[in-house]
Amino acid sequence: MIYQDITYEYYGVLEDNIGKDQGLPSEQIFSFQSRVDEAHRRLMDRKEAGEIGFMDLPEKEVEARAIIEMAREKRKGMDACLVLGIGGSSLGGKALRDAVKTPLYNEMPPEKRNGLPRLYFAENIDPESFSELLEILMPHRTLVVVISKSGGTAETMSQFLIAVDWLKKALGNGYNSHVVAITDPEKGALRDIAREEGFETLPIPPNVGGRFSVLTPVGLFPAAVIGIDIVSLLKGARDMGKRCASPDLKENPAYLNAVIHYLFDVEKKKPLSVLMPYADSLLSLADWYRQLYAESLGKRFNTEGEEVFCGPTPIRALGATDQHSQLQLYMEGPFDKVITFIKVGRYRRDVAIPYPLAYETPLNYLPGHSLGQLIGFEQFATSRALRHNQRPTIVLGVEEISEYTLGQLFYFYELQVAFQGQLYGVDPFDQPGVELGKKLTYGLMGREGYEKYAEDLGE
Amino acid sequence: MIYQDITYEYYGVLEDNIGKDQGLPSEQIFSFQSRVDEAHRRLMDRKEAGEIGFMDLPEKEVEARAIIEMAREKRKGMDACLVLGIGGSSLGGKALRDAVKTPLYNEMPPEKRNGLPRLYFAENIDPESFSELLEILMPHRTLVVVISKSGGTAETMSQFLIAVDWLKKALGNGYNSHVVAITDPEKGALRDIAREEGFETLPIPPNVGGRFSVLTPVGLFPAAVIGIDIVSLLKGARDMGKRCASPDLKENPAYLNAVIHYLFDVEKKKPLSVLMPYADSLLSLADWYRQLYAESLGKRFNTEGEEVFCGPTPIRALGATDQHSQLQLYMEGPFDKVITFIKVGRYRRDVAIPYPLAYETPLNYLPGHSLGQLIGFEQFATSRALRHNQRPTIVLGVEEISEYTLGQLFYFYELQVAFQGQLYGVDPFDQPGVELGKKLTYGLMGREGYEKYAEDLGE
Secondary structure, eight states: OOOOOOEEEOGGGBHHHHOTTTSBOHHHHHTTHHHHHHHHHHHHHHHHTTOOGGGGGGGOHHHHHHHHHHHHHHTTTOSEEEEEOOGGGTHHHHHHHHHHSOTTGGGSOGGGGTTOOEEEEEOOOOHHHHHHHHHTSOGGGEEEEEEOSSSOOHHHHHHHHHHHHHHHHHHGGGGGGGEEEEEOSSOSHHHHHHHHHTOEEEEOOTTSOGGGOTTSHHHHHHHHHTTOOHHHHHHHHHHHHHHTOSOOTTTOHHHHHHHHHHHHHHTTOOOEEEEEESSGGGHHHHHHHHHHHHHHHOEEEOTTSOEEEEOOEEEEOOTTGGGGTTHHHHHHSOSOEEEEEEEESSOSSOOBOOOOOSSOOTTTTSBTBBHHHHHHHHHHHHHHHHHHTTOOEEEEEESSOSHHHHHHHHHHHHHHHHHHHHHHTSOTTOOGGGHHHHHHHHHHHTOTTOHHHHHTTOO | OOOOOOEEEOGGGBHHHHOTTTSBOHHHHHTTHHHHHHHHHHHHHHHHTTOOGGGGGGGOHHHHHHHHHHHHHHTTTOSEEEEEOOGGGTHHHHHHHHHHSOTTGGGSOGGGGTTOOEEEEEOOOOHHHHHHHHHTSOGGGEEEEEEOSSSOOHHHHHHHHHHHHHHHHHHGGGGGGGEEEEEOSSOSHHHHHHHHHTOEEEEOOTTSOGGGOTTSHHHHHHHHHTTOOHHHHHHHHHHHHHHTOSOOTTTOHHHHHHHHHHHHHHTTOOOEEEEEESSGGGHHHHHHHHHHHHHHHOEEEOTTSOEEEEOOEEEEOOTTGGGGTTHHHHHHSOSOEEEEEEEESSOSSOOBOOOOOSSOOTTTTSBTBBHHHHHHHHHHHHHHHHHHTTOOEEEEEESSOSHHHHHHHHHHHHHHHHHHHHHHTSOTTOOGGGHHHHHHHHHHHTOTTOHHHHHTTOO
């Protein structure tokens, strides 16, 4: 593994490069330092008060080694691991699987998977896809991992009841060795059921919310089941934490990225933040980022209780594919977007472009290059074309995709978003806006205590 | 198959339901009729001039039957079909595979696929994923379908050269029976190569652009290879065409949807258009829509040559999953979004929620319901919660997902977007903004005639 820092390039946002109308003057960014110091203090106060658990996670190497042991034990004889969890209980693990392995991982033959289980994330309660998924799994060779911090998530617990029934019918009462429950250490329905049924369990620290939980057992256990090196993952996160320890904008790329995005949203009317990796394996990371950004910053009230209705909108895109879908809009549409590329220095595999034809064609400029070169050139050309059209771009560079890289990226974005919440003056750790929909659903489902919500729903 | 019209419900956008500040008065929408009539005439003029080919496609049933025959012939003995194509050459076929079959189609055992081939779309030139994909395919049992209208798409033609080499090494010169080329009927590099190599070919009508090509052989042939009923697909499109033939907004849901989105963008500062199906199998349709909307409407110049920098931003989301990722932002963030749900009347399969536990838990409100009910309740509750928060919503209702439904949806959105382009005064059929990036890439690749673009790229 290459233990190299990711690079952060922001010259594509500067006035000197994209003009006065669309760009930021360097001085404006760095003159923000005093507000940054103040926001940093607020964040650190909450950390000291024990409210921000995600910052402690990179240190937990001992716990990670115990998770690896448990994963080794539980995956014995298993051909598949089925994770039941939605939102933050799934997006981190999926990002890890796709990045460190490949989005095609589950279709690889066993020898390409080192004999390790396939890994599925059943997020949705779509009855078609959930029943199809159970059909391609064999209960006697499937490990079910159920993840819900509260223990009461309607979607996940519905899947859980179906999966328990499915396992029990095939395995009888010994089915419980096929289940691992990841939930609150003390309370909630899932914790109680785990006790009754005798499931092995792992805890989610109470001070870590779902979208910040990738470095808890929520992300680590499924990753360890498929042999991902979670110790290197934590090291990546730890090293990014050290790199971003100072509030000095000149030294802290996570804070700098927060300030740049904040200024573009508030001062330059660019509320759309596109994350566009040039690697299929990082598209799920963009999905993870999309939740982190949207749920943390999209808020009606600030911490003073004033209505602000703030929140930039995250957008996931994929290079080079979306050059043939979204680039036209990014190049010529409204000046409302900031685009971050993730550039890969060296792909883990490359393919030379051959010329298996016996005659000349207009394609003869392609052979002699590789796909890795072509996609690299396209990333560079696209960022230059956007700059030419006065569109702000940022480049995150990773030398090679790995556990260490991922650890850095996860921590970079978690810290950025937690800090960016301070700039907006909102609480990045709550999500009050989703409660109403949940209560209305409970009402429709006939859950006791929610009858009045059903009544409010008359056409 | 159920031949039922999709429903279009827009009361969630009206002032009466979401308030004066955020909603549209019904009168404002319908007072737009004279501009609609004029835009309709402009669109029909271009159709009469033969410039808008997609409107003729639903009639081509004879051609569809020939495509089915050819697909039956070519898939004999094949275990997989690999489509090489990017953007519009891939998104429609993928939407069809996922919707009519399932996103898990390629992982199903052969008997669940009726012995038909798996179907892969290799969009990206990511060297990691492309080489992994070739590893899980066997050349002697793979049909390669290469799709490029111009015949010169760098990404697709690079993949093509690699795939030809891979086939040739395994099969020798008889490899050509494993390739079908879909390209311009007369010209271009791919057409020439197909002649030289003796590939079977299918034409892309010159007056149909990539993002409007799903009902040409581009979408139809891959669909037919996996047994999708493309005749019913065309019938769905044809019936939607008839339903939307009149320019009268009260009778034409595609035009009405265009007007509503146009007014929200221009008058109400809501440039974000979210498409959120409540079905895993329709997420790829949202990806298809995302290209159609972005490339067609994101334009620097209007047809008078004036700078307009217009174009709403399409966003794909998934219900119920994104309730745990994006809903917080949609509920509480800025008032900048219009959200369209696709509601499914009846899922093709459903799963009852059992209660395999021997004791009471807070989950006892779940059994007695099915996953289909739960996801349906969640869609309803979410749209009501959004309405309560004054967020505009539209509901497209499909009784059941099928070829016929898909045909309706494809045509509905194609017509909407083509017409919406007239409201903005832009050409919805070009994409001038992507040329610069392509030329810079050619320069970097050393293609003859593009040297000066490489020179412009100095740091």
